[in-house]
Amino acid sequence: MSEAPELSESEAFAAEHxxxxxxxxxxxxxxxxxxSEPAFAALVEAWRERLTPMATALTAIAPPQNxxxxxxxxxxxxxNAPVQRMVRFWRGATAGSLTLAAASLAAAVMxxxxxxxxxxxxxxxxxxxxxxxxxxxxxxxxxxxxxxxDPTRKALIVTSLVTPNNDPAHVHELWVIPADGKPRPLxxxxxxxxxxxxxxxxxLPSLAAGSALAVSVEPPGGSPKIDAPSGPIxxxxxxxxx
Amino acid sequence: MAAATTPEDLAALMTRVASGERAALxxxxxxxSAKLFAVCLRILSDRxxxxxxxxxxxxxxxxxxxxFDGSRASxxxxxSTIARNRAIDRIRARGPMAYADQVEDLDxxxxxxxxxxxxxxxxxxxxxWDCLSELDGRTENVIRTAFFEGVTYEALxxxxxxxxxxxxxxxxxxxxxxxxxxxx
Numbered sequence: 001m002s003e004a005p006e007l008s009e010s011e012a013f014a015a016e017h018x019x020x021x022x023x024x025x026x027x028x029x030x031x032x033x034x035x036s037e038p039a040f041a042a043l044v045e046a047w048r049e050r051l052t053p054m055a056t057a058l059t060a061i062a063p064p065q066n067x068x069x070x071x072x073x074x075x076x077x078x079x080n081a082p083v084q085r086m087v088r089f090w091r092g093a094t095a096g097s098l099t100l101a102a103a104s105l106a107a108a109v110m111x112x113x114x115x116x117x118x119x120x121x122x123x124x125x126x127x128x129x130x131x132x133x134x135x136x137x138x139x140x141x142x143x144x145x146x147x148x149x150d151p152t153r154k155a156l157i158v159t160s161l162v163t164p165n166n167d168p169a170h171v172h173e174l175w176v177i178p179a180d181g182k183p184r185p186l187x188x189x190x191x192x193x194x195x196x197x198x199x200x201x202x203x204l205p206s207l208a209a210g211s212a213l214a215v216s217v218e219p220p221g222g223s224p225k226i227d228a229p230s231g232p233i234x235x236x237x238x239x240x241x242x
Numbered sequence: 243m244a245a246a247t248t249p250e251d252l253a254a255l256m257t258r259v260a261s262g263e264r265a266a267l268x269x270x271x272x273x274x275s276a277k278l279f280a281v282c283l284r285i286l287s288d289r290x291x292x293x294x295x296x297x298x299x300x301x302x303x304x305x306x307x308x309x310f311d312g313s314r315a316s317x318x319x320x321x322s323t324i325a326r327n328r329a330i331d332r333i334r335a336r337g338p339m340a341y342a343d344q345v346e347d348l349d350x351x352x353x354x355x356x357x358x359x360x361x362x363x364x365x366x367x368x369x370x371w372d373c374l375s376e377l378d379g380r381t382e383n384v385i386r387t388a389f390f391e392g393v394t395y396e397a398l399x400x401x402x403x404x405x406x407x408x409x410x411x412x413x414x415x416x417x418x419x420x421x422x423x424x425x426x
Binding site (some may be wrong): 004005006007012015016018019020021022023024042045047048049050051052053054055056057058059060061062063064067068070071072074075 | 421
């Protein structure tokens with residue numbers, strides 16, 4: 001092979017980054033340059049394209065059978081896709097169950113009337129300070145509810161920004177949907193009012209960054225089902241660390 | 243599936259992954275995981291760690307799919323870069339002892355690529371191998387070792403008992419030759 005012209009300092013650094021020969025500090029430096037200098041980023045990308053065949057020429061080795069399951073399981077907590085997909089799924093799941101609503105109404109009323117559980121024992125870590133803004137699901141996203149989780153009080157403080165009106169036929173019910181995707185009811189929200197909702201030890205793990213809060217429109221007393229809303233979702237937001 | 247997946251198919255899958263379609267990620271996984279697992283194994287030489295890294299890779303792909311730009315990179319390059327970076331992070335986290343391999347390691351012919359893989363390798367893969375083989379054996383080995391082990395210049399210099407500046411100039415000259423050869 002004839003003697004090739006030397007790479008410019010910039011290109012040599014880009015090639016070294018693509019090759020993987022830089023120290024961790026230099027790699028960070030290269031990443032920062034890629035973010036701020038499109039021309040440098042293009043050089044790195046071109047070098048990655050040149051060198052990748054070394055990797056793809058390796059004989060393929062099938063990962064173990066359960067690998068996909070492992071990956072899929074770890075997606076939930078990293079799911080950055082819009083919460084809307086979850087809501088869509090949810091609507092589909094609840095639409096067919098409306099006929100069951102009447103039958104389970106009595107049970108739901110009983111559950112709703114149960115006194116809150118008083119938790120005894122050593123105080124557990126209450127988690128981190130979180131907040132969420134729940135925005136409307138139709139039209140422009142307007143915040144309809146705001147929520148904050150106070151770990152010292154282990155309580156969720158929720159304020160309804162909805163103008164009070166006299167609609168005795170409907171109420172707003174609050175839900176938390178943690179990483180497992182299963183909604184847990186948190187109670188009824190009165191229009192224009194703030195509610196402090198104490199969190200049971202059982203519910204505490206649900207209140208994590210990334211969990212969704214949602215409000216559904218329900219018949220008085222709340223959703224006849226304890227594990228899913230029966231009416232339309234009016235507002236959704238994600239809990240995030242403050 | 244893997245054999246029939248063209249770069250265009252993969253790019254179309256990435257668009258769907260970016261919009262949050264899990265089924266598309268599953269298809270991307272089916273099409274690319276055996277190659278990426280081979281990359282992880284080649285770098286880490288440890289099955290369990292390679293499985294952990296492979297899992298991280300697809301979670302990263304899922305989270306960052308919206309940053310993939312098909313006009314700037316191929317999907318295979320994008321995902322294998324993630325795999326290699328993750329594996330290199332992992333091997334470096336093992337600490338400086340991970341670099342304490344003997345000098346002779348560099349002389350062992352690369353076992354990661356089977357003979358038949360080389361025979362059937364065509365197109366870009368074949369060209370890169372042709373160009374790599376045109377380098378002198380020492381430079382070729384240093385470049386391959388750096389690529390598959392994430393070994394820094396410093397560690398390469400220590401392993402080869404050669405001044406850092408010398409190793410660096412071998413690599414840089416080798417890369418320049420590669421570029422020239424590939425552009426022919």
